[in-house]
Amino acid sequence: MRCADGLLQRAQVLSARGGPSMIPFNKPYMTGRELAYISRAHENSHLSGDGEFTSRCSHWLEQRTGVPRALLTHSCTAALEIAAMLLDLAPGDEVILPSYTFASTANAFALRGATPVFVDIRPDTLNLDERLVEAAITPRTRVIAVVHYAGVAAEMDALLEIANRHSLPVVEDAAQGLMSLYKGRALGSLGSYGTLSFHETKNIYCGEGGALLIRDAATIARAEIVREKGTDRSRFLRGEVDKYTWVDIGSSYVPGELLAAFLHAQMEQAEEITARRLAIWNAYHDAFRDLEQREIVRRPAVPDECRHNAHLYYLLVRDSGERARVLAELKQRGVGALFHYVPLHSSPAGRRLGRCATSMRVTDDASGRLIRLPIWLGLEPHQHEVIEKVRTTVVRA
């Protein structure tokens, strides 16, 4: 089974990139300003981090999300690791999180020796099921880590209420959530810390990149230290101290200016990018309505209080056997459709380092039936072809 998963995963990577006649799963979009800004970063003769473009990106994020401080990092993974250090997690501590997520959500806490405690997801949004969280809290629980799958918010009011009642911080893994809102508030700005990804597969990207959003102003100074190899170099660069030194644990999490220059060009067009993605998402959603009514597929659910960013469009087919047939046929017909997370509780590291606090019924079921469809800027003229091929394939499967 694990071997089959591995093969499927390798086949996925190939079909995601696409061959000559393949409609790929993802195609990075260039706004047209990236190279000009990279060139300006070069002219600035400041290629290490925290120069003009890093500062522009941070301010943009702070304005968009409303947090007092946003720190650029190499990845969402790096931002999660910083959050785990700021929370002073130690061996024996427990972190509640969904199993239906990327490895980094758990790994950042496991690196500190904490135990990932998996809780099942909701059948509608595939986000952490807030109704199961309270029963999973033990005297060792230190953090609740929430993931906003597909850029659709988890039930944050209920989750924050439980966290407050137990005096637990919430970390929002908003890797997929830039430009999404929950009750008008930006994802990543609701918990103590929010983490974003600018990986090539994300709506706004720079290849590899991320950010830590910090809501509590009192922890900004320490976050800067953790991000700068445990030193107070950020204060030194601002002229607040006359030399810098090692003051705490930390690591190297500052991305260089070339990446920030690229990212800045993307951020400038974030509204247009999101609007175009939403148009593609909505076209899929309309095209598959009747298949949902006929109970052939289940479409994504977006609660009324969520404004999403069209990060992913997925369908749930009837069972995992059907999913394998549909993916194989779509690949053969030139459509780069993919499955998504292999649940962490069933992964080798998840089994070794974590434990399940609930049944994983919904996680196992949904992860086995989910298919992600191509969504990228430039897909528009090919989308009717994808829709037609998906429709005929799932009806036959």
Ligand SMILES: Cc1ncc(COP(=O)(O)O)c(C=O)c1O
């Ligand atoms: C929920 C989630 N968290 C974290 C990550 C890791 O992001 P990065 O590649 O920026 O480290 C991903 C990657 O897609 C993700 O889906």
